[in-house]
Amino acid sequence: MRLAELSERSGVSAGTIKYYLREGLLPPGQRISATQAAYDESHLRRLNLVRALIQIGGVPVATVREVLRHIDDESLGTSFRLGAALWALPHPPDAPEGDPLAAEVTEGLDGFLTDMGWNHARELGALSPSYRSLISSVTTLVRLGFAGSLDVLAQYARRMDELARLDLDHLDTFPDDSQKVESAVAAAVLFEPVLLALRRLAQEEHSARRYGL
Amino acid sequence: MRLAELSERSGVSAGTIKYYLREGLLPPGQRISATQAAYDESHLRRLNLVRALIQIGGVPVATVREVLRHIDDESLGTSFRLGAALWALPHPPDAPEGDPLAAEVTEGLDGFLTDMGWNHARELGALSPSYRSLISSVTTLVRLGFAGSLDVLAQYARRMDELARLDLDHLDTFPDDSQKVESAVAAAVLFEPVLLALRRLAQEEHSARRYGL
DNA sequence: CCCATTGGAAAGTGTCACTATCCAACCACG
DNA sequence: CGTGGTTGGATAGTGACACTTTCCAATGGG
16 A cells, blocks of 8 residues: 555545654555555554544644554563553643642542552552642642532542443453553543543533523 | 732733733723723632633633633523533534444434433534534544444443532532533533543553552 | 833744645656 | 656645733833
8 A cells, every 4th residue: 555545545644644654653664666665554553543642632743652652662561561651641731849739639639549449549659640630630620719529529530440440341352462552542542532522411411401401 | 909910829920911811811900090900809710710721621712712701691591601601612523524434423322312311412412512522532433443332431421420410519509600600611621631630540540450560 | 200110012932733845766658 | 668647755834822022101119
């Protein structure tokens, strides 16, 4: 398959594919001649993943490159590859270092993790970008006075705990390691808009029931 | 309070505040003289909301202006104001019009809404940006072959249904209408990163339990 | 009274994801 | 042959966005 066909089959313009090749998001095709290269199904698959990460997930090009590097790094075990790839995904900026409010929130969240029984998370602590995101997001909420109490947070966390279990069950159905890591990344990113859309839809539904129209 | 103090108290640079004033995201202060204006607590509050929408929610400036217009429109009833403000928030682009895959997904989702008992959503249908987002997100998932079956989707939806109930209970504790609408918008946007961080944290936790480390 | 400060307008900046333009080598048809 | 359209690759340009910087005249505290 030449670049033009790859473009047609993926719906991505030839110019953009060239750009991805240049940026190292797509491995070069097999050179046929000085001005010709051949691409195969693996390129199409990778291109789809890249497109999804960038367009749906809003992941910056440089970050996509990082994530792919981890996905393709076969020198690591599955759990490291998966962790590295997921941790490379973009996260909101951390709370400012010396913020006393953030320190207070961190303390509260630590107890919260204990209550949830999320002990691995508690041990990893600030090493995990997800945990740092959580701290900074909750700190912002508190600062603005929309402090859903820790109780509401726990309700949210309980649901996410249940869903994470489901997600991992689904992941276990993939036998191949590379595919497992790739799927985990894709699912992590692509399910986010689904999750958010479902939340808003649910809110609209209940809002309509309560307030009419 | 003059602009400099507003800047200091909010942590937003004076230049940026001027920019927001220019863009109509912040009402002008009360003019004291030809070169002096006074700002009050309401400006500080509004500035915090704007900052949160833009920085945390990634909402484009032009969209923030739209949302604020609805929040401030006292000519409408609460439910309309709330709906209008939430619908003005950014959503992923729709699926292309003539896409047969999208049509198929739409059909499946319609049945899914029925099963969920989300009848208002089903009646509104494609009018709701959230529903259109859901269709396009799920279509992308299916296209890339990461089709969490409708069953997984239903699991997600059930949890969001429960959480939406909670959120609205919390909203009911605000007596004032303007405050209710403002809080709903802030919560819709500011809880999203919390929700996503909790999901990833839960996934890390369960992944660590299953695969070690 | 005088000079640092203020609010406001206009133009500039940095980032990011493309996109348009070239160019020489190539292949396919006549 | 040959010739005209196509291909991959390099370079430079585009447009959107969220600020920043620069400039200015009016102000007002010491």
